[in-house]
Amino acid sequence: MVAGETSGDLLGANLLSALRPQLPDTLMHGIGGPQMAKYDFVSNWPMEKLSVNGLFEVLAHYREIKGIHNHLRDHLLAQRPDVFVGIDSPEFNLSLELALKKAGIKTVHFVSPSVWAWRSGRIRKIAEAVSRILVLFPFEEAIYQKAGIPVTYVGHPLAESIPMRPDIDAARTSLGLDREKPVITIMPGSRMSELKYNSPAFVESAKILLQRDPTIQFVIPMAGDEQLKYFTKLVSGARLDDLPLQIVRGHSHAAITAADAVLVASGTATLEVALFKKPMVIAYKLMRATWEIARHIVKPPVGLPNILAGEMIVPELLQNAATGQALADALWFQLTDQANRQRLEERFIAMHYSLLRNTAQTSADAILEVMNGNG
Template sequence: MASSANLPASIALVAGEPSGDLLAARLLSGLRPHLPDARFHGIGGEHMMAQGFESHYAMDKLTVRGLLAVIPRYREIKGIQNELRDRLLAERPAAFIGADYPGFNLGLEEQLKAAGIPTIHYIGPQIWAWRGGRIKKIIRAVSHMLVVFPFEEEIYRQAGVPVSYVGHPLAELVPMVPDELGARTALGLPHDANVVAIMPGSRMSELKYNTAAFVGAAKLLKQRDRSLKFVAPMAGERQRAYFLELVAQAGLQDVEIQLLDGQSHTAIAAADAVLVASGTASLEVALFKKPMVIAYRMMALEWQILRHFGYQPWIGLPNILAREFLVPELLQDAANPQALCDAMWKQLSDVPHRLQLAQRFTDMHHSLLRNSAVESAAAVLRVINR
């Protein structure tokens, strides 16, 4: 056992948004037993701080959504990056770990690695989906990459980037056999109800563009089956208020939807099918083995930019992992209330399809299941020779 004198004095980390905060917190929980006296610091959120992390800046100073939203905040965010870089170059931590947030972290990692500080990036940027040219920067910036999907390991290895597959943390949080009846009891829903979860997104921009179409689809579904119950988890009070405002603007106040404070996993577990915005939430739905329709709308200009960048026919993580359209994807103008209703109706009513999906999603769950805290911590310890 190494003496405390030989243990690294500090490890720096940066998470720029809530998902990275959760990711880094899990990594810290795996590292702390091996490095009990080390100082973990940088930029992070409440979950990292619960692990004894010291954040030099409020994480929400970095949280910006969308390609265009970053422009007015660029100077402030760049200033934070430069200040943190100078602090770390002076201190020289044993390693720097960037938790996702590649726009900020890769630039910082490139400068730290050039100065001889080992850099670890947790969650490989999706170069397999778009902007594959970033691999050149990743090679310059990253000493070791931690990836959460099995197929990513070979991509980075072929590019010459040292890499470890550590499993997806969500696969550990979601039970292999979800408790649907328990979830319905918790939400006060009848056990024999037909339940649809509506998940237009947690970001304000996602709510802005998705809410009217998602709730419009719910109204049409209710016309087909009066017994349907709808639940919609809200990420916070701001999101709830904005959701209700958008529903009112669209004249859809008559659609009965049970709004939940958080409880997204309970909502998914309770549902027969889910209408979900593209993103990590679609993977959560797959892990709960639920039929779904993936949909997404955004600012027209942003859509015109992004639609030409993709390398694959899929945007939803369940479809990307399956390498086929297991579930429907409806994007931008195609994500209109009638089309969403029709697609959701098939997910609700096609029993053989539902059973097939459940088996495919179970296989997917097993492929993603590792002890990510232990695996990611072990990779970091190898990098710092512990």
């Protein structure tokens, strides 16, 4: 199994929670994180080696990542495991799966690459690389069925772990927030590159909003100590460290639950915000050179709530459009327009129900079927 970042580690752990009891003595190894390790998964390399985002950022680490890829490929071709499971990280995993499947080793890819948003020709490579693909969203099932690729819709584990009706008062109390004053949660991302490019405009929007309403409380959850330290340095360097921002390590779900509106970097976190039924603004910035390439490839919408809804139900501000002023204006609307808030809550409740499955067991059953020759 290979998971290349935090979200993949969480998906892998969810899968292992149902798979490990059925295969108690099986060696499960490859690349994973601390959550997968709880189920006796052995990581042969630190997962952080693969947690690089952006075209030029990846190029800077290309030789090391390619070396890990080739070493793992050669080892697995010699070892011939019963099944290989690639969890997301499509650039790394699909080429690995292609080599393994050609050698007669069964392969499962868990999480569809964004074939609906960009590089739709990639689906041909997926057909050659996987024995089966496990997808998180209902609309993806039809895409793979049409392409003749064995597919199982497993739902999203977040839909099971996030309550349908979150306790806002309890979340605000746990974070020491005033229950009566508005709360905006800012989530610039968990990768260092995301923090680097998203944070200045995200924090600038907070400064502008405080001029409109000085009672607004801002919460900014950081994924870990390294991210917290880096983000604090960025804010200080931009001379914005005098703003009343509550920066916390972890507690992202409490921070989302407590919020009246959320500013969030595009990615899995946007789905979390939707499942917590919160109005949001989705934004994302990249290195300029990376964006000049990506803007010709990426097709909006890019935010998962908009993709699942089939229309733009929340704003997306990308790259040059994601200025502090534009983000502040969009957030102010999400914070203050009650009719919009009610519409979004209804859409997000329906979205939540559509994603509810027993993801762990359904995923484990699919992998066991592949292992037992049922493709």
